[in-house]
Amino acid sequence: MKEYELYCIGSVEKMCNLSKKALRYYDKRGILCPDEVSDKSGYRYYSKKTLLSVPMIKYYKQSGFKLEEMKDLLSETSYSTFQKSFKNKIEELKEIENELNLKLKSIEDWYDLITEADMVIENNVQDVSVKYLDACKMVYLNQDFNYDYIESIVNIEFTNYIEHINNAITGPVIIEYPSFEEKINGKCNKMTIMQRTILKNKDFEEIEFGGFMVAACYHIGSYETINNTYKKIKDWANNNGYKCSEKSYERYVIDYWTTKDSNKFVTEVMIKISKRKK
Template identity: 60%
Template sequence: MSKEFYSIGKVGEMCKLTTKALRYYDKMGILSPDKVCDESGYRYYSKKNLLSVPIIKYYKQSGFKLEEMRAFLEGTTYDFFDKSFGNKINELNELEKEINLKKRSVKDWHDLIVEAQMVIKNNACDVAVKYINSNTLTFLEQDFKYDYMDSIINIEFTNYIDSIENAITGPVIIHFPSTKDKLKGKCDKVCIMQQAILKCKEELSIDFGGWMAVTCYHIGSHDNINDTYIKMEEWAKDHGYICSKDAYERYVTDYWTTNNIDKFVTEILIKIEKKS
């Protein structure tokens, strides 16, 4: 192999590294120059020494820190490699889970924003009938005081999710056990529901969907949402449907997304059956 030595500038050019990075590698003890001139302080590297650079880059690509690389480059046992690489795989698996969780949270929220945009753009507030797909949600029974902001951005529910070591995604859904009481301002108990990202124990889960529903989007403040309920009930009666006594509100966009209550989008769902 060539006995030629290369200056730090030349090494940076050959290996696509900055002189700052090379000096830092020297400081960390993973790539030091073969010789340093006493008078000028210039650093010189042999070709053999530079062959460590592709290995360092590969370790870096694999997620190893400089401190972790040192033992590999100095030479170690296969057992040490086996343990170190196994630990790195476990570390990256955990990182992958964390990234996937964040990615799903952002994607689900983005989907809701797109849905709300389409509803507002097309003023899609007509009553319709559709099948609600089956899903399993996590839930918490709560008192209800008609303070929508407090119920949707829900500290108690957030603390509950933390306590069961889970994470949530998608829209908040509130189940009102009695539509009649809700419209009269007499509803004092509700069930807050949302999609859990991690699998929940059976006792912490509730089934949602798997039935036909009369649905309608409500655009704007929750203060006048009763008007949409009345419209839905009248439509169902005129079209030969019987509404269940309970109802669900699915908050597509709300206080989580915007302070402009005129841009809130809520989907109301009421289970129905066709009159015989």
């Protein structure tokens, strides 16, 4: 084909796999303008040389460039300008990638908790078991405790603190109680709320969690009956030659964050244990 041969918009649509609507829009925005426009019919005609911009436009679009950015790149001949534009786009896309990864991590972890709770309820998993907790670091906040679970778990002060340190949290809320005996006797007035962070920065203190064995038991249902699960763990430890430590941990798998039906709450109660000396 001769370079000066002109193609009507219908031919360009087929040749370049671009809709007439897109071609008209690109013309309006000054991205891909026809070589000629008929005075009588208003039909647009494009040369093959002009159409060679189409692959570039598609690649720029794939790479995340906006139309105005494409316009500048298509008319630019300076190597340094291209280098600067591409460097800026890389930085912009990396920021978007980080935001998407944060959102994906948050949703994936929440979905895992819902799946875990579903399996616990479906199989009525409420037996005491021994498990090792992998050591990890968590962001934390020491607070007063008054047995108002919803305020402790859906925690405004803790949320404000996470925002203050410019971070984001994921996974289940875990609360450490200094004495499980005091807790079940209604005398506990202190707690430490903990959660994993997503972003890596050192503008805050972390607490070491795990790295030890626990007796764990899922509690299904309202927190009003959670003392029954504590008693179950305590009895199990006594009957199996284990000694319970003073602290306890409640890992909220499904709670107020996910459902208002307390019958579907799933909480993993954990108490650090050691084997009694004979």
